[in-house]
Amino acid sequence: MREPSPDRHPHAGEPFTDSDEAIAAALEDVSIPTLMCSMVHLTGDPAWIRGEIRPAGLFLNEYQGFMDEEAKAEVRRLALPAIVEYRDNGCVLPEAQPDPALLHEMMNFAGCAEIPDDVVPMMLDEMALGDTDVNRITWGDEIDAGVRADFPVVVIGCGESGLLAGIRLKEAGLPFTIFETNAGPGGTWWENRYPGARVDVGSHFYCYSFEPSHHWSEYFSRQPELQQYFVDVMHRHGIDEHCRFGTEVVGATYDESTGTWEVRVRAVNDTDAADPASAGGDIETYTARAVISAVGSLNRPKMPDIEGIDDFEGPSFHSIRWDHTVDLTGRRVALVGAGASGFQIGPAIADEVAHLDIFQRTAQWMFPNANYHEPVPDGQKWAIRHLPFFGRWFRFLQFWPGSGGDLRSSRIDPDWDDSDGLSVSERNLATRGFFEGWIREHVDDEELLAKVIPDYPATGKRTLQDNGSWLRCLTRDDVELHRTGIERIEPNGIRTVDGVLHEADVVCYATGFQHNRFLWPMDIRGRGGTVLREQWGERPSAYLGITVPNFPNLFCMYGPGTNLAHGGSLIFHSECQIRYIMGCIEHLLRAGHRTMEPLTEVHDDYEARRHAEIHRMVWSHWSIRHSHFKNEDGEIYTLSPWPIHTYQQWTKRPDPADYLFT
Ligand SMILES: Cc1cc2nc3c(=O)[nH]c(=O)nc-3n(C[C@H](O)[C@H](O)[C@H](O)COP(=O)(O)OP(=O)(O)OC[C@H]3O[C@@H](n4cnc5c(N)ncnc54)[C@H](O)[C@@H]3O)c2cc1C
């Protein structure tokens, strides 16, 4: 195999020499709408998307545009000779590559609708169809080496956000250290090793925009593959040498006299311990000009406040601290919690255990995803790797339907009669009908239906995806779903409020995380000794979710108000945040300022707008009684209500007028 030339666009596909038969076989596996877009690049001819054959519709995680077999076969028949000719010509792309207007037309074709003008720039950036990586830092060399050397940065956490921060800081030529409690990178995907753990955002979208994506073995990758991905990316970008694993940041204090942060860290004695951060060594102090918090938001386990929880005599653990030394074979297992984690755990262990009792406080909305557990066929992988921009258009097919439409059905119509607490608008009611219809297709037992059909509006919590595995699991004889409340935990099981004891050998708590406690439990002290924990209390907030008044040069990734309930990949959000943060650092270095923090009025205005918008969305609706999005008072400080292209535009670069500099 020839090596791609260094100046070949990384998404143009690697050159290939496969036989006609091998190519024909690969085409049997591919997404046809994606192939048609790729053919425009490969041939330079827009006719591929202007003919009668076109996708009939678009639905998230459906990759064939609902095209019939005849139409798909015809596209394959036409594509094969063109691909063979391209191969025979040495895989040289035609000079006439699509201009922005044609790319927009191609988006409309693949998306089966007019993609709004204001979304197109985000898609062009995100798909890296022109520039290879629009967010790559290219200004490093323009700034004096001494100035850069005098700007050490501490990054806290090495999940996808911290790793990304490392990649950009390295491109900028800045000194930096990433402190990470765990023994390796990946954060969420290092820690969540429970059976069945996998993404629910398609892997070709839930990955860095600037990295190749032809390697994913499943459309929704499982934890081990995700963990390995982050390890590989870390090595590829040479970030390992900047990482201090097994090291916890316990606090950071801003020194006004020097405009620097004193960051306190300590070695973690046992990174495999149930709570690695619980015990540590001596405190060391690092001085930094800026601190980037990439500590995540869904990793501090929340145990339920249930009487007798410590009395249970068998093994018990939280989903994020799954104890793989406990053999579940032939044992009675109680699973408390049926959110996104419980939803994956139940079907994954049902075959192994003797009996599974699932305690579900609130039913979950879900929608169909036939590809949820499917492998990526070899031909599709081949096409992503070799056909020009195929991988980019495949990413588009996951990105676009997963980022826009749902917001509309999540918006509360103030004129809608919501007194039954079941819907918030006509569109939301229609979504409910669709979701409910799918549940009814899989369950005909009225007793079970009463338990699994949620009693709150569709999309009111994070909507889950199912290929039938969850609902099938619930219909098994050896699985029982309980909607009756838990009274207490006893030494040998769980007693529900109806007085029944459900005996268990093992209890797993899939009860979620301390989502409202950002940068917790670190002790962060800013200007004038302001304690972050006190400034925030139960109402954490940051301008754009990134910068905080009174905390100069402290930047958050996945900070307050940036979680996504309506779709989109959090890696996309991280790319927005780090671009903005690097813009801040660039401004500091070029302008010769020491520090920056957002003006209070700018922060307050943003937060007021975010809050008002959140109140217009279903997640804040009174009918949602329990949700990890809400704080103790039922208010939401965790979520972003913005369409993701809006957030992307706002975070393109900082506006110095929003900031106070020293
Ligand atoms: C089971 C699960 C599945 C998910 N699936 C999806 C999905 O399909 N799609 C999606 O978009 N999102 C998903 N999410 C959300 C997920 O958290 C984000 O996608 C993403 O992984 C967040 O990355 P992060 O780097 O910001 O935070 P994390 O992955 O949480 O990483 C934060 C890191 O910071 C470290 N850290 C924290 N505090 C300290 C400290 N004081 N000192 C040193 N290190 C510290 C932690 O050890 C951790 O490694 C999922 C979350 C969970 C829990």
Ligand SMILES: NC(=O)c1ccc[n+]([C@@H]2O[C@H](COP(=O)([O-])OP(=O)(O)OC[C@H]3O[C@@H](n4cnc5c(N)ncnc54)[C@H](OP(=O)(O)O)[C@@H]3O)[C@@H](O)[C@H]2O)c1
């Ligand atoms: N890729 C994925 O598919 C995936 C997988 C796992 C997690 N995630 C991410 O992580 C987030 C958290 O997911 P999660 O499932 O770990 O947590 P979660 O969504 O907060 O779900 C926790 C579950 O535990 C229940 N629960 C909490 N306290 C309880 C109590 N005292 N008694 C009884 N039940 C209780 C909750 O019931 P109520 O609903 O009534 O509160 C809910 O069913 C998700 O929103 C998602 O962002 C994603």
